[in-house]
Amino acid sequence: MTQKLLVQEWAARRERGSLPLIKLGVWVALRLHRRVARLFLYPICIFFLASSPAAARGSRAYLARVLGRKPRLADIFSHFLTFASCVLDRVFLLNEQLDQFDIRVHGEEIVRAIEQRGGGCILLGAHFGSFEVARAVGRNHADLPISLLMYEENAKKIRAALAAINPRLATEVIGLGRMDSLISVAERLRQGHFIGVLADRNINGKDMVSYPFLGAPAKFPQGPFRVAMLLQCPVVMMVGVYRGGRTYDVFFETLAEAPESRPKDSDAWLDGIMRQYAARLEHHCREAPFNWFNFYDFWA
Amino acid sequence: MKADNTTQTPQEAELARLLVDTLNLEAVASEIDPEMPLYGEGLGLDSIDMLEISLVVSQQFGVKLRADDRDNVRIFSSLRSLNAYIQSHREL
Numbered sequence: 078m079t080q081k082l083l084v085q086e087w088a089a090r091r092e093r094g095s096l097p098l099i100k101l102g103v104w105v106a107l108r109l110h111r112r113v114a115r116l117f118l119y120p121i122c123i124f125f126l127a128s129s130p131a132a133a134r135g136s137r138a139y140l141a142r143v144l145g146r147k148p149r150l151a152d153i154f155s156h157f158l159t160f161a162s163c164v165l166d167r168v169f170l171l172n173e174q175l176d177q178f179d180i181r182v183h184g185e186e187i188v189r190a191i192e193q194r195g196g197g198c199i200l201l202g203a204h205f206g207s208f209e210v211a212r213a214v215g216r217n218h219a220d221l222p223i224s225l226l227m228y229e230e231n232a233k234k235i236r237a238a239l240a241a242i243n244p245r246l247a248t249e250v251i252g253l254g255r256m257d258s259l260i261s262v263a264e265r266l267r268q269g270h271f272i273g274v275l276a277d278r279n280i281n282g283k284d285m286v287s288y289p290f291l292g293a294p295a296k297f298p299q300g301p302f303r304v305a306m307l308l309q310c311p312v313v314m315m316v317g318v319y320r321g322g323r324t325y326d327v328f329f330e331t332l333a334e335a336p337e338s339r340p341k342d343s344d345a346w347l348d349g350i351m352r353q354y355a356a357r358l359e360h361h362c363r364e365a366p367f368n369w370f371n372f373y374d375f376w377a
Numbered sequence: 378m379k380a381d382n383t384t385q386t387p388q389e390a391e392l393a394r395l396l397v398d399t400l401n402l403e404a405v406a407s408e409i410d411p412e413m414p415l416y417g418e419g420l421g422l423d424s425i426d427m428l429e430i431s432l433v434v435s436q437q438f439g440v441k442l443r444a445d446d447r448d449n450v451r452i453f454s455s456l457r458s459l460n461a462y463i464q465s466h467r468e469l
Contacts, residue, residue, distance in 0.1 A: 253424055255424070255449075256417075256424055256449065256453050257424070257427060257431075257442075257444045257446075257453075258424045259424045259425060259427060259428035260427065260428055260431045260442060260443070260444040260449075261444030261445075262428075263428060263431070263432075263444075264443070264444050283423070303425055307425070307428055307429060308428075
């Protein structure tokens with residue numbers, strides 16, 4: 078059930094893509110009340126705490142940095158539980174049950190302005206909190222066309238999983254596996270699409286650049302930012318923070334307005350926006366530490 | 378002028394220089410084998426490079442490379458085929 082979804086999410090190396098189990102999990106979750114389904118998260122998290130030492134190590138290392146003290150077992154459990162909650166809630170969000178949640182949106186005017194102007198934007202997210210809640214807001218409030226850009230391998234799995242969770246909901250997932258993937262992104266932007274990218278992990282296997290992050294240098298992929306620069310579109314950071322209970326805060330923040338022309342000094346432009354992305358991500362980590370969902374040594 | 382397999386035509390040489398300049402490639406423009414694949418193996422370009430190529434080709438030659446073109450694999454298969462596509466579609 079939800080456990081299988083968790084396994085799906087947990088780490089790429091564990092993904093085996095068992096669609097029948099996802100379908101079963103979704104079926105069960107949707108028939109239980111969210112509060113009842115949430116009860117299952119506790120044993121599931123205890124199970125993962127005991128059986129995934131690598132993820133627990135990743136959690137511990139991150140929490141030590143962000144909390145500035147030695148993390149307790151309870152902290153690591155909270156970290157796992159926050160992740161599990163976001164995965165479970167994705168089932169409800171994808172099935173458009175927004176009334177299950179109390180979602181507070183900050184910076185919605187940014188999205189509205191871009192929508193009115195046309196020409197789309199790049200929405201930069203992270204493996205932090207719930208990208209899904211932010212996307213649900215986009216769909217619900219403005220009926221925005223949002224496409225997600227990701228690795229081809231993940232794209233296939235996500236497409237299948239999303240279709241299993243809610244077949245009615247057409248989710249545009251663009252895989253990076255084709256040589257013309259990004260030409261397709263350019264065309265969608267021209268049609269006013271919003272293109273979502275999780276910019277904290279590598280999307281093309283190269284061009285990693287180090288920036289200060291929670292007190293030590295960490296590597297971020299330059300790819301998503303280069304795409305934004307080439308396409309001269311606005312860059313908006315999008316973060317959905319889980320606050321516990323039924324509450325989410327969705328933040329939209331402008332990282333860069335659309336450049337009028339290709340920046341003369343492209344390295345400086347890239348450096349500026351990547352530094353800002355890392356700094357804003359750090360801000361959100363400090364503000365809601367358990368929403369960080371990279372359960373490996375991010376600073377390696 | 379009829380080129381043999383590995384000799385660039387003047388147009389191909391011009392396109393090679395444009396690609397090397399645009400993408401900051403380490404390869405020497407005149408040494409690029411016109412039959413070598415551009416994407417992945419071969420010249421080692423990735424999808425971001427392909428995006429840059431599509432933008433610069435549109436800018437310089439007024440030729441739009443479209444994502445829904447089923448021939449993209451062929452068009453981007455080499456310097457030669459890309460040049461052939463541009464030449465047959467460019468605005469004069």
